[in-house]
Amino acid sequence: MRGPHNIWRLIRTGATLERTGAMDQVLAAFKAPPRLRFAARMLGWPFKWLGLKGDPDLPPTTRALTALGPAYIKFGQILSTRPDIVGDELALQLKYLQDKLPPFPTDVAKRMIAEELGLPVDEIFSAFSEPVAAASIAQVHRATLRNTGQDVAVKVLRPGIERAFQRDIDAFYLMARTIEILAPFARRLRPMDVITHFEGVVKGELDLRLECSAAAEFADNTKDDEGFQVPKPLWELSGRQVMTLAWAEGTNMADNDAIDAAGHDRRVLAARVLSLFLSHALRDGLFHGDMHQGNLKVAASGNIIAYDFGIMGRIDEYTRRVYAEILMGFIQKDYRRVAEVHFEAGYVPPDRDIDEFARALRAVGEPIFGMDATRISMARLLSYLFEVTERFGMETRTELILLQRTMVVVEGVARGLDPHINIWQVASPVVTAYVSRNVGPLALLRDLKQTLRVMARFGPRLPRIVEQALIRQAEPPVVIVRRRSLPVWMVGAVALAALALGVVLGEML
Numbered sequence: 251m252r253g254p255h256n257i258w259r260l261i262r263t264g265a266t267l268e269r270t271g272a273m274d275q276v277l278a279a280f281k282a283p284p285r286l287r288f289a290a291r292m293l294g295w296p297f298k299w300l301g302l303k304g305d306p307d308l309p310p311t312t313r314a315l316t317a318l319g320p321a322y323i324k325f326g327q328i329l330s331t332r333p334d335i336v337g338d339e340l341a342l343q344l345k346y347l348q349d350k351l352p353p354f355p356t357d358v359a360k361r362m363i364a365e366e367l368g369l370p371v372d373e374i375f376s377a378f379s380e381p382v383a384a385a386s387i388a389q390v391h392r393a394t395l396r397n398t399g400q401d402v403a404v405k406v407l408r409p410g411i412e413r414a415f416q417r418d419i420d421a422f423y424l425m426a427r428t429i430e431i432l433a434p435f436a437r438r439l440r441p442m443d444v445i446t447h448f449e450g451v452v453k454g455e456l457d458l459r460l461e462c463s464a465a466a467e468f469a470d471n472t473k474d475d476e477g478f479q480v481p482k483p484l485w486e487l488s489g490r491q492v493m494t495l496a497w498a499e500g501t502n503m504a505d506n507d508a509i510d511a512a513g514h515d516r517r518v519l520a521a522r523v524l525s526l527f528l529s530h531a532l533r534d535g536l537f538h539g540d541m542h543q544g545n546l547k548v549a550a551s552g553n554i555i556a557y558d559f560g561i562m563g564r565i566d567e568y569t570r571r572v573y574a575e576i577l578m579g580f581i582q583k584d585y586r587r588v589a590e591v592h593f594e595a596g597y598v599p600p601d602r603d604i605d606e607f608a609r610a611l612r613a614v615g616e617p618i619f620g621m622d623a624t625r626i627s628m629a630r631l632l633s634y635l636f637e638v639t640e641r642f643g644m645e646t647r648t649e650l651i652l653l654q655r656t657m658v659v660v661e662g663v664a665r666g667l668d669p670h671i672n673i674w675q676v677a678s679p680v681v682t683a684y685v686s687r688n689v690g691p692l693a694l695l696r697d698l699k700q701t702l703r704v705m706a707r708f709g710p711r712l713p714r715i716v717e718q719a720l721i722r723q724a725e726p727p728v729v730i731v732r733r734r735s736l737p738v739w740m741v742g743a744v745a746l747a748a749l750a751l752g753v754v755l756g757e758m759l
């Protein structure tokens with residue numbers, strides 16, 4: 251959607267940043283070069299009076315983004331997880347962006363549900379509450395299913411939110427392009443990539459079927475995790491704009507008094523939150539990427555409940571193993587090993603000096619382990635580590651940044667529950683258990699088994715492959731292009747060995 255309205259949005263954004271006093275802060279955070287500063291000020295300043303006023307009680311940037319609407323709030327929140335782009339100071343300020351907005355009328359929600367599910371709301375639910383929570387993208391109602399009496403939570407997107415976001419995203423792209431043209435050296439910040447990243451994250455949240463999917467996968471992965479529960483989604487009552495989940499009641503994770511009054515041991519909860527997060531990241535490679543207190547509760551049973559699956563992090567198995575080894579290296583203070591792992595994984599270019607790298611890693615680890623136990627932070631360890639690896643030429647990886655940022659949040663939640671928690675003491679057993687299962691001889695056997703399983707899939711085709719090889723051997727074909735084939739004895743031997751090994755290992759594991 252190109253057009254003059256985008257220019258208007260650009261001007262209104264600049265004007266609002268000026269009017270709220272956020273312009274300087276934003277330009278400084280992005281380390282904007284003088285030419286860009288000049289352009290931005292020219293764009294904003296003369297039109298300052300057109301800018302939105304916002305809430306004067308908020309700090310400038312928060313005030314500007316809140317006034318500019320949902321897409322800007324969301325953009326700010328996403329940037330708060332990318333201090334690599336906006337710097338630590340602004341990231342911290344953006345973290346406190348409150349994603350609370352006035353709810354929209356229940357009637358509108360009901361109409362959208364009826365439209366989405368093709369049935370009148372009264373036929374589906376015997377009770378349907380006013381909104382219990384409302385944020386920039388969606389709001390949540392409590393309801394009861396007519397046929398089973400089950401209590402559910404119904405999340406409904408804000409009406410017209412998709413179009414509103416699309417409009418603002420188009421304007422963001424225009425801004426990014428303008429920045430790239432006016433200040434080619436600002437390309438280091440990759441403005442277009444930043445917007446693409448934002449669009450990707452938001453698109454995921456604007457289709458509740460994707461959240462439903464994430465909830466289902468997360469619930470399945472964690473079904474045996476003691477003391478943890480994820481409300482199950484009801485697929486038949488969910489769609490693009492509506493998501494229905496089993497209702498899960500609990501005490502607010504931020505309310506220590508209420509948690510104490512309910513008789514829960516906060517020290518246990520704190521340790522559990524942290525070790526669950528780590529084991530989801532390591533064991534499953536799928537972790538909740540938005541684990542702030544608002545998305546967690548404590549059930550009467552003492553279980554921790556997680557809500558909101560709009561942002562999930564994924565880490566592939568290879569990366570998980572590499573990082574488990576890296577963390578293990580830190581635990582054992584074997585910095586040379588940590589350095590080697592980076593080289594072996596190809597994360598750091600081979601022409602870098604391994605000894606110098608190991609020395610830099612020691613400078614990451616030692617000060618942290620030297621700290622008073624209650625101040626040790628794994629999030630800080632990772633953040634220092636990423637700083638060093640970047641200096642040594644490793645590329646920034648979004649999923650690892652999300653992991654590190656979520657770790658900051660999770661450690662915050664854990665410390666909120668138990669100010670004396672020893673993060674490292676809780677984390678080490680999780681990492682050690684993962685390493686002993688996934689790095690070493692047992693893992694090798696499992697990998698072999700997996701390889702054989704893939705090879706065995708060719709089992710039914712093996713006779714034919716052998717036959718073809720034999721035929722080719724017997725009568726050299728008079729074809730124009732000669733295919734290179736393996737000697738027949740090799741094909742046969744490999745096939746037999748594979749099957750035999752497969753059978754043996756299949757029995758063993």
Ligand SMILES: Nc1ncnc2c1ncn2[C@@H]1O[C@H](COP(=O)(O)OP(=O)(O)O)[C@@H](O)[C@H]1O
Pocket residue numbers: 382383384385386387388389390402403405481495496497498499544545546557558559560
């Ligand atoms: N299944 C549920 N059971 C009970 N309460 C829920 C459920 N799902 C959401 N909520 C409540 O609604 C709030 C907002 O839901 P959430 O999914 O976090 O929406 P948002 O993406 O807008 O933050 C949650 O913090 C929680 O209090």
Ligand SMILES: [Mg+2]
Pocket residue numbers: 544545557558
């Ligand atoms: Mg939420």
